[in-house]
Amino acid sequence: xxxxxxxxxxxxxxxxxxxxxxxxxxxxxxxxxxxxxxxxxxxxxxxxxxxxxxxxxxxxxxxxxxxxxxxxxxxxxxxxxxxxxxxxxxxxxxxxxxxxxxxxxxxxxxxxxxxxxxxxxxxxxxxxxxxxxxxxxxxxxx
Ligand SMILES: [Zn+2]
Numbered sequence: 001x002x003x004x005x006x007x008x009x010x011x012x013x014x015x016x017x018x019x020x021x022x023x024x025x026x027x028x029x030x031x032x033x034x035x036x037x038x039x040x041x042x043x044x045x046x047x048x049x050x051x052x053x054x055x056x057x058x059x060x061x062x063x064x065x066x067x068x069x070x071x072x073x074x075x076x077x078x079x080x081x082x083x084x085x086x087x088x089x090x091x092x093x094x095x096x097x098x099x100x101x102x103x104x105x106x107x108x109x110x111x112x113x114x115x116x117x118x119x120x121x122x123x124x125x126x127x128x129x130x131x132x133x134x135x136x137x138x139x140x141x142x
Pocket of ligand 1: 030031032033034035044045046047048049
Protein backbone atom coordinates (compact mmCIF):
# COMPACT_ATOMS: atom_id res chain seq x y z
CA UNK A 1 0.00 0.00 0.00
CA UNK A 2 1.27 3.42 -0.99
CA UNK A 3 1.46 6.18 1.65
CA UNK A 4 -0.46 9.38 1.16
CA UNK A 5 1.64 12.09 -0.45
CA UNK A 6 3.40 14.43 1.97
CA UNK A 7 3.72 18.20 1.79
CA UNK A 8 6.92 19.30 0.07
CA UNK A 9 7.46 22.93 1.08
CA UNK A 10 9.13 25.32 -1.33
CA UNK A 11 10.58 28.75 -0.57
CA UNK A 12 7.16 30.16 -1.47
CA UNK A 13 5.06 27.79 0.67
CA UNK A 14 7.38 27.18 3.63
CA UNK A 15 5.64 29.80 5.80
CA UNK A 16 2.29 28.07 5.29
CA UNK A 17 3.63 24.66 6.33
CA UNK A 18 5.64 26.00 9.26
CA UNK A 19 2.53 27.74 10.60
CA UNK A 20 0.53 24.54 10.14
CA UNK A 21 3.11 22.64 12.20
CA UNK A 22 2.15 24.99 15.08
CA UNK A 23 -1.58 24.38 14.42
CA UNK A 24 -1.92 27.83 12.93
CA UNK A 25 -3.44 28.61 9.55
CA UNK A 26 -0.91 31.04 8.10
CA UNK A 27 -1.98 32.88 4.98
CA UNK A 28 0.28 35.06 2.87
CA UNK A 29 -0.43 38.79 2.99
CA UNK A 30 1.04 41.79 1.26
CA UNK A 31 2.75 43.98 3.85
CA UNK A 32 2.27 47.08 1.72
CA UNK A 33 -1.40 46.93 0.70
CA UNK A 34 -2.80 44.22 2.97
CA UNK A 35 -4.19 41.89 0.28
CA UNK A 36 -4.29 38.18 1.17
CA UNK A 37 -3.10 35.45 -1.19
CA UNK A 38 -3.52 31.71 -1.29
CA UNK A 39 -1.77 29.85 -2.76
CA UNK A 40 1.26 32.03 -2.08
CA UNK A 41 2.61 34.28 -4.83
CA UNK A 42 6.05 35.89 -5.34
CA UNK A 43 4.65 39.37 -6.08
CA UNK A 44 1.47 41.15 -4.98
CA UNK A 45 -0.87 41.29 -7.97
CA UNK A 46 -2.49 44.49 -6.68
CA UNK A 47 0.49 46.75 -5.78
CA UNK A 48 3.44 44.74 -7.17
CA UNK A 49 5.17 44.68 -3.80
CA UNK A 50 7.50 41.80 -3.00
CA UNK A 51 7.06 42.43 0.72
CA UNK A 52 4.86 39.41 1.44
CA UNK A 53 4.68 37.43 4.64
CA UNK A 54 2.51 34.92 6.44
CA UNK A 55 0.01 36.00 9.07
CA UNK A 56 -2.22 33.84 11.24
CA UNK A 57 -5.94 33.76 10.48
CA UNK A 58 -8.64 32.20 12.63
CA UNK A 59 -9.47 29.53 10.05
CA UNK A 60 -13.17 30.34 9.78
CA UNK A 61 -14.85 30.29 6.41
CA UNK A 62 -17.62 28.92 4.26
CA UNK A 63 -17.85 26.13 1.71
CA UNK A 64 -17.48 27.79 -1.69
CA UNK A 65 -17.53 24.53 -3.64
CA UNK A 66 -16.67 20.89 -3.12
CA UNK A 67 -16.37 17.49 -4.70
CA UNK A 68 -16.98 14.13 -3.05
CA UNK A 69 -14.80 11.20 -4.05
CA UNK A 70 -16.25 7.76 -3.42
CA UNK A 71 -13.38 5.82 -4.97
CA UNK A 72 -9.68 6.19 -4.24
CA UNK A 73 -8.39 7.00 -7.69
CA UNK A 74 -5.07 8.26 -6.29
CA UNK A 75 -2.82 5.75 -4.48
CA UNK A 76 -2.56 6.38 -0.75
CA UNK A 77 -6.15 7.48 -0.18
CA UNK A 78 -7.77 4.05 -0.04
CA UNK A 79 -8.64 4.35 3.66
CA UNK A 80 -9.91 7.92 3.29
CA UNK A 81 -12.91 7.45 1.00
CA UNK A 82 -15.49 8.77 0.91
CA UNK A 83 -13.47 11.97 0.82
CA UNK A 84 -14.93 15.45 0.49
CA UNK A 85 -12.52 18.03 -0.91
CA UNK A 86 -13.74 21.58 -0.48
CA UNK A 87 -12.81 25.03 -1.65
CA UNK A 88 -13.26 27.06 1.53
CA UNK A 89 -13.55 30.81 1.26
CA UNK A 90 -11.90 32.39 4.29
CA UNK A 91 -13.67 35.31 5.89
CA UNK A 92 -10.62 37.60 5.62
CA UNK A 93 -11.28 38.43 1.97
CA UNK A 94 -13.78 37.67 -0.78
CA UNK A 95 -12.27 35.09 -3.15
CA UNK A 96 -9.56 33.99 -0.69
CA UNK A 97 -9.98 30.23 -1.10
CA UNK A 98 -8.14 27.31 0.47
CA UNK A 99 -8.65 23.82 -0.97
CA UNK A 100 -8.57 21.11 1.68
CA UNK A 101 -10.31 18.00 2.88
CA UNK A 102 -13.62 18.55 4.63
CA UNK A 103 -13.85 16.07 7.47
CA UNK A 104 -16.91 14.45 8.98
CA UNK A 105 -18.76 13.39 5.84
CA UNK A 106 -18.68 9.61 5.97
CA UNK A 107 -22.25 9.89 4.72
CA UNK A 108 -23.93 12.83 3.07
CA UNK A 109 -22.41 15.95 1.62
CA UNK A 110 -21.96 19.55 2.81
CA UNK A 111 -24.03 22.52 1.72
CA UNK A 112 -22.57 25.36 -0.27
CA UNK A 113 -22.17 28.22 2.20
CA UNK A 114 -21.86 25.93 5.23
CA UNK A 115 -19.76 27.48 8.00
CA UNK A 116 -16.51 25.59 8.59
CA UNK A 117 -13.39 25.89 10.73
CA UNK A 118 -9.85 24.72 10.26
CA UNK A 119 -8.51 21.67 12.04
CA UNK A 120 -5.12 20.00 11.74
CA UNK A 121 -4.40 16.37 10.92
CA UNK A 122 -1.14 14.82 12.03
CA UNK A 123 0.52 12.94 9.23
CA UNK A 124 2.25 9.69 10.15
CA UNK A 125 6.00 10.27 10.20
CA UNK A 126 5.55 14.07 10.38
CA UNK A 127 6.86 16.68 10.50
CA UNK A 128 4.03 18.70 8.99
CA UNK A 129 0.40 18.95 9.98
CA UNK A 130 -2.24 19.12 7.29
CA UNK A 131 -4.78 21.94 7.55
CA UNK A 132 -8.25 20.61 6.89
CA UNK A 133 -11.75 21.82 7.65
CA UNK A 134 -14.83 20.57 9.49
CA UNK A 135 -18.29 21.94 10.06
CA UNK A 136 -18.12 24.68 12.68
CA UNK A 137 -19.13 23.53 16.10
CA UNK A 138 -18.71 19.83 15.34
CA UNK A 139 -16.04 19.46 17.99
CA UNK A 140 -13.86 16.37 18.04
CA UNK A 141 -10.28 17.01 17.07
CA UNK A 142 -8.65 14.69 14.60
ZN1 LIG B 1 0.15 44.66 -2.25
